[in-house]
Amino acid sequence: MVEPEFRRFDTRALHAGQYPDPATGSRAVPIHQTTSYVFDSVDQAAGLYNLETSGHIYSRISNPTVAVLEERLASLESGVGAVCTASGMAALHLAVATLLNTGDHIVASRNIYGGAFILMNHTLPRFGITTTFVDPRDPEEFAKAIKPETRLVFAETLGNPGIEVLDIDAVSDVAHAAGLPLCVDSTFSTPYLINPIEHGADIIMHSVTKFLGGHGVAIGGAIVDGGRFDWEASGKFPTLTEPYEGYHNITFTEEFGPAALSMRARAEGLKDFGACMSPANAFYLLQGVETLPLRMARHVENTKHVVELLDGHDAVEWIKHPSHPSHPDHDLAKRLYPKGSGAILSFGVKGGRQAGRKFIESVKLASHLANVGDAKTLVIHPGSTTHQQMSVEDLETAGISEDLVRVSVGLEDAEDICGDLDKALKASQR
């Protein structure tokens, strides 16, 4: 039997989007630390500006180092293209700003990153875009919340911080039945653990800051365009299917077909809002992507040990990780995430808020900070940090109790991680 011959995932993590620089032979991706690019001629410059030809003009719109990361992420996600941004939040904003207009509406999972929740619940309404939040575990709720003015369905592949597992196939069916694209934030899963496009997602958003970058050294974001959503058949997306006066009356679906969204996001959102990724950050983040498969395998392996430690620990009230049989999505996770359902988990410390605080103050190896997906083990108490701007009511709907501690399991020796957590847990009970 013949099979398609593509470079495999681990190879693409190292090579996609780049071959050695023909001018210098540089094997590593060079950092093109430049704002602009010399034109060959007036005609060539005009062609670039007019999207007749492609190439770089100005680093707010595109940059060769950033482009390598973009193409690499597009390749790892099996998408048609990607646009990198200054941060994950900028990526989410870019997706929304490219597709939605004032008066439009989003249906979103309510168990998402606190920053994304605030953007949708408080900030976007100032621009006339509103959101209905629903239980990510219930595809029916997504269906019921869809209104005539809905333009986007949004959820995290693995939710925050209860690690709710999104049934991407079911929710994308709901979205597609309504002529809407599904955008997933795959930050916690990364392309190593799941390919959301295969399951029906249309747009993938990443905080590249996290596991993709992997070392906690640079902020960055990306949207990956799946290229499978039929914008014209949907008829709800004039930014892609009608002439854009801001760019010589280009109709993006007409000229770029499957890549319409990527092209518009760059030509408009990146160009006009300007939240581009810097070449130096793209370089740092690329170093991380190169070892993504190795790191994720280890993150997941270490997580197993941490779950074992917490399971039945005297100081632990409950534990939330899809690998644990008590997790409501345990079976779904087994189906969608054969390699493991990520390295972020949460648990409740016996003794509530006070004990939680003591635990955080007693860890010696794990770092107490507001990030996830670092090579180092991180812990946080969301109620007093990432989600602190949310009312108790909103906290509750987001599934965050006051005793909740979130752990992002790092790459240290598993025995050291477990030893540290165990000691701090014991200390929390004194």
Add this chain to the structure above:
Amino acid sequence: MFISLDGKQVHGATGAVSFEGRSDPIVVLIHGAGMDRTVWSQQTRFLAHHGFRALAVDLPDHGKSEGPVLESVPALSDWIAEISDHFGEKIHLVGHSMGALTALHAAGHHKDSVSSVSLLGVGASMPVHPELQEAADANDVKAAQLITSWGHGTKHHLGNNPTPGLSMTGGTQALIESATRGVLSVDLAACSSYEEAVVAAENIECRTLFLLGSEDKMTPRKSAQPLIDAVSAEKEVVDFSSTGHMVMIEEPDLVRQKLLAHMASS
């Protein structure tokens, strides 16, 4: 732009430049099996702004053109000749793969319609791997994967796309996946059953350009040689190293330049 041929709606991209009030020569770009106008996105706008009325057509039942799908290369070439009739003038033809056979046949048999012909990813015969045909018959996504895999040179599998942020292989695969069900199967059968390529090439009287990839696994470079040898009209052959079947996507800049120079001197 939409035009009407035989009462059917035919769609084509014009690089967002209207044909109205222009008398520039017309170039019609013809896509390959299971694809549509957007494979020419790197050439259409450029040609539209460089002295041509460019029309990257969607063949019947592809892209936004009405069906039914045409089942043979001669039928496709008659249809292309009707476009020339529609505008009442000779047209330049640029074709890729099945579209190249179509352009070739039109240049050989509708001489009054064609001012020049450019053939990308072409061979004297286009046998289709039986398992590819089978996958296409079954509307299996594997067909798109096989074409994508064979269609791009080794180097371009990893990308380094001149269009920042886009994946060449990802784009090709998504495009073929978007084809109307059943269309790829008919197209591939049209390619493999076409046996008149060399005769058509012998008949050609207009200037002919071959743009060929050295790593083309769909129509290997050597399969183009009988066609090149058969063309007695003025001809040019451009070989692209490290390039596969999707020449206009893999080497967009050179393809633009070569097309422009070729048509300008035709």
